[in-house]
Amino acid sequence: MRDAATISVPGGCCSAGLAATVASERLPRQDAERWARVAGGGTASVDLMVPAIRCAACMTAIETELGRLAGVISARVNLSMRRVRVLYDPAAGSVAAVMARLTELGYEARPFDATAMAEIDRDSVGRDLLARLAVAGFAAMNVMLLSVSVWSGAEAATRDLLHWVSALIALPAMAFSGVPFFRSGLAALATRRLNMDVPISLAVVLSAGTSLYETIHGGEYAYFDAGISLIFFLLIGRYLDHRTRASARSAAAELTALSARAATVIGPDGVPMMVAIEDLAPGALVEVAPGERVPADGRIETGTSDLDRSMVTGEASPEPVGPGAEVHAGMLNLSGPLRVRVTATGEATLLAEIARMVDSAERGRTQYDRWADRAARIYAPGVHLVAVAAFLGWLFATGDWRLAVTIATAVLIITCPCALGLAVPAVHAVAGGRLFRRGIFLKDGSALERLAGVDMVVFDKTGTLTEGRPVLISGPTHGDPAWPMAAALAGASRHPLSRALAEAAEARGSAPASLDWVREVPGSGIEGYIGAGRVRLGRAEWVGVERGEATAVWLRVGDADPVEFTFEDVVRSDAVAVCDALRARGIGLAIFSGDAAGPVARVAAATGIADARFAMTPADKLAALERLARDGRRVLMVGDGINDAPALAAAHASMSPVAASDVSRAAAGLVFTGERLEPVVFALETARMARARALENFGLAAAYNAVAIPVALMGLVTPLIAALAMSGSSIAVTLNALRLRRAR
Amino acid sequence: MTILGILIPISVGLGLIGLLAFLWALRTNQYDDLEGDQARVLFNERDQPEE
Numbered sequence: 052m053r054d055a056a057t058i059s060v061p062g063g064c065c066s067a068g069l070a071a072t073v074a075s076e077r078l079p080r081q082d083a084e085r086w087a088r089v090a091g092g093g094t095a096s097v098d099l100m101v102p103a104i105r106c107a108a109c110m111t112a113i114e115t116e117l118g119r120l121a122g123v124i125s126a127r128v129n130l131s132m133r134r135v136r137v138l139y140d141p142a143a144g145s146v147a148a149v150m151a152r153l154t155e156l157g158y159e160a161r162p163f164d165a166t167a168m169a170e171i172d173r174d175s176v177g178r179d180l181l182a183r184l185a186v187a188g189f190a191a192m193n194v195m196l197l198s199v200s201v202w203s204g205a206e207a208a209t210r211d212l213l214h215w216v217s218a219l220i221a222l223p224a225m226a227f228s229g230v231p232f233f234r235s236g237l238a239a240l241a242t243r244r245l246n247m248d249v250p251i252s253l254a255v256v257l258s259a260g261t262s263l264y265e266t267i268h269g270g271e272y273a274y275f276d277a278g279i280s281l282i283f284f285l286l287i288g289r290y291l292d293h294r295t296r297a298s299a300r301s302a303a304a305e306l307t308a309l310s311a312r313a314a315t316v317i318g319p320d321g322v323p324m325m326v327a328i329e330d331l332a333p334g335a336l337v338e339v340a341p342g343e344r345v346p347a348d349g350r351i352e353t354g355t356s357d358l359d360r361s362m363v364t365g366e367a368s369p370e371p372v373g374p375g376a377e378v379h380a381g382m383l384n385l386s387g388p389l390r391v392r393v394t395a396t397g398e399a400t401l402l403a404e405i406a407r408m409v410d411s412a413e414r415g416r417t418q419y420d421r422w423a424d425r426a427a428r429i430y431a432p433g434v435h436l437v438a439v440a441a442f443l444g445w446l447f448a449t450g451d452w453r454l455a456v457t458i459a460t461a462v463l464i465i466t467c468p469c470a471l472g473l474a475v476p477a478v479h480a481v482a483g484g485r486l487f488r489r490g491i492f493l494k495d496g497s498a499l500e501r502l503a504g505v506d507m508v509v510f511d512k513t514g515t516l517t518e519g520r521p522v523l524i525s526g527p528t529h530g531d532p533a534w535p536m537a538a539a540l541a542g543a544s545r546h547p548l549s550r551a552l553a554e555a556a557e558a559r560g561s562a563p564a565s566l567d568w569v570r571e572v573p574g575s576g577i578e579g580y581i582g583a584g585r586v587r588l589g590r591a592e593w594v595g596v597e598r599g600e601a602t603a604v605w606l607r608v609g610d611a612d613p614v615e616f617t618f619e620d621v622v623r624s625d626a627v628a629v630c631d632a633l634r635a636r637g638i639g640l641a642i643f644s645g646d647a648a649g650p651v652a653r654v655a656a657a658t659g660i661a662d663a664r665f666a667m668t669p670a671d672k673l674a675a676l677e678r679l680a681r682d683g684r685r686v687l688m689v690g691d692g693i694n695d696a697p698a699l700a701a702a703h704a705s706m707s708p709v710a711a712s713d714v715s716r717a718a719a720g721l722v723f724t725g726e727r728l729e730p731v732v733f734a735l736e737t738a739r740m741a742r743a744r745a746l747e748n749f750g751l752a753a754a755y756n757a758v759a760i761p762v763a764l765m766g767l768v769t770p771l772i773a774a775l776a777m778s779g780s781s782i783a784v785t786l787n788a789l790r791l792r793r794a795r
Numbered sequence: 796m797t798i799l800g801i802l803i804p805i806s807v808g809l810g811l812i813g814l815l816a817f818l819w820a821l822r823t824n825q826y827d828d829l830e831g832d833q834a835r836v837l838f839n840e841r842d843q844p845e846e
Contacts, residue, residue, distance in 0.1 A: 106834075107831075107834030107835075107837070107838075110831060110834060110835075111838060128831060129827065129828040129831055130828055130830040130831030130834065131827075131828045131829055131830040131831060132828065178821065181821055181826075182818060182821065185814055185817045185818060185821070186814065189810050189811070189813065189814040192810065193806065193807055193810050196806065197803070209799070212799065213799075216803055216807075220807065
């Protein structure tokens with residue numbers, strides 16, 4: 052946006068957006084529509100998260116292109132939140148069409164949950180805080196202006212007049228803007244605790260009281276300006292804190308389940324009907340079409356297919372299944388239609404078991420003390436002690452009530468944690484924004500604080516260190532006549548191995564051969580004919596060879612010798628670099644995988660991770676993490692599968708890719724978008740920088756207090772000094788936090 | 796110093812106008828997309844704030 056040239060060239064700066072086309076799971080059409088909400092006048096609206104929107108050119112490109120789509124009434128991009136709101140006519144347009152168009156344009160889009168979105172739109176708390184902030188700001192500026200006249204020497208009647216006008220502006224403003232602090236302070240006192248808001252409220256009320264008393268009696272000093280600017284600065288901190296949490300919530304709204312909420316149940320009369328997953332009963336017969344996820348735990352009644360279990364168990368290679376095989380909710384059906392007899396629902400499923408483990412892991416995790424809380428616990432009692440000491444000391448020394456109260460008030464105002472109230476929220480807000488711009492979503496401030504302390508990273512293998520999809524690693528030589536055959540057969544199937552093979556063939560530039568007819572044999576492979584000659588592409592046993600170690604498909608043309616194509620779930624392009632970068636920072640690495648020994652060992656060798664554990668169940672992962680925690684390691688868990696969810700919840704800090712299963716994304720503290728692993732390092736760096744900035748801010752606040760408290764105790768704090776000291780320290784702390792924005 | 800009787804109400808009044816303008820902008824969703832709006836002024840198309 053700073054550069055006019057990027058605006059004149061649509062898409063000019065968004066090559067990253069075009070490259071970000073992710074082979075994410077297709078949403079079935081009827082599934083996408085449930086994200087829409089009724090917008091009145093027979094229209095519907097949907098909110099989509101589009102992380103790849105980066106500049107003004109993306110904004111116009113998306114708005115004009117979507118505007119041309121049939122049935123779309125308007126499309127509006129929110130550049131700050133990376134969101135698109137589309138208003139459309141449900142009769143002519145659809146969410147699926149909008150998402151398909153966005154994918155064509157090179158933007159990965161994900162729908163927001165409609166009810167959660169409505170909540171975010173209202174954001175009544177944020178509005179309320181902002182309105183109070185505006186009133187406090189208005190009053191502070193005006194009172195400050197009047198105070199300048201007092202400081203520059205207004206006397207007698209003029210000074211009284213200025214004080215009265217100040218009181219008239221400041222008192223109502225304090226009453227209105229101070230409400231959040233009064234409320235929270237009273238709530239703390241009601242449970243007999245002290246929090247930061249108790250000294251704040253006390254300082255505000257006392258400064259208002261003494262200043263009013265002074266004004267009535269024609270006194271020299273009134274602290275209206277200090278009291279109201281105290282509220283102003285603290286409200287800024289409060290608002291920043293709210294903003295960090297609100298943007299995290301909007302990211303979390305997108306995290307609501309993308310998986311199917313309805314299942315196709317075959318009635319006793321053989322008629323299929325849609326039933327909500329919550330209403331499935333054990334014994335029901337469910338149809339699972341290829342490309343759908345299994346809705347509940349059960350046993351296969353009829354049909355053969357291949358199941359992708361990577362989300363559930365971490366096993367990378369699809370497994371052929373037939374009647375009698377046990378399946379779990381969340382497994383992806385790849386090739387043939389299946390009928391599954393539901394054996395367990397609700398509380399009895401594997402998924403519910405995982406959710407219970409997540410719950411208990413979260414409860415078992417030691418209560419985390421946020422930086423600000425830790426500072427407040429030391430600070431709040433200290434402030435009160437010093438103020439009381441000042442009051443008693445001056446009372447005994449001079450016997451002058453009025454002077455003692457005035458000095459105690461000055462102590463409260465000057466020690467009040469303006470800088471402290473801003474120190475952490477400002478850092479969180481800046482760090483959250485920095486992460487957001489890189490497509491990393493922070494759930495809340497404490498996730499960032501935990502991340503900063505991490506000294507070990509545990510990776511899941513499938514879908515985290517690896518891409519979670521197979522890639523051809525060896526096959527016949529270039530120009531081999533097997534290629535056009537393989538390309539033709541593979542093109543007819545949606546099996547991940549077939550897709551990988553078709554992709555590889557295309558990359559080698561071999562055009563598919565023309566076959567007379569082709570059919571897919573679920574669980575076995577694809578069969579085609581050229582005249583009377585049969586061509587088969589599929590599992591080893593099916594084409595008549597011994598099954599080997601590697602994930603492979605075989606091509607057999609007639610009775611000729613079969614040709615082998617082997618695949619591997621390749622390591623993400625930057626996984627090795629990420630591991631090296633983490634090691635360079637002195638961070639220990641480990642792999643916890645549910646996959647078999649062979650594939651795990653290969654990935655461990657590629658990334659140089661010595662501690663690679665395989666065949667782990669979710670409970671194993673959880674137990675291993677708890678052991679590490681007992682040994683004093685603070686672990687960052689990075690994982691995506693359902694089987695990783697308990698570990699993500701139990702770890703000191705956790706991250707998961709946006710393509711992860713719902714439970715994992717819900718359990719993780721940070722969620723990152725994109726095909727690369729590099730956000731892990733970036734987030735860790737940012738968290739560490741944020742911790743450094745926050746500590747510096749505490750240092751600044753402490754240094755300021757070390758100077759200010761003795762001065763206040765000696766009774767030397769005039770309103771002018773109070774105003775200068777307070778603004779000075781708050782601005783210093785904020786500027787220090789903003790340094791994060793520009794860091795590297 | 797009687798001039799203060801005129802100047803102070805004027806200065807406070809101006810401040811109040813600013814405050815009310817801000818609250819109005821807040822209520823009409825003009826603070827929802829600051830990044831987008833700073834770019835939108837540069838485009839020629841007719842453009843209205845979102846309701």
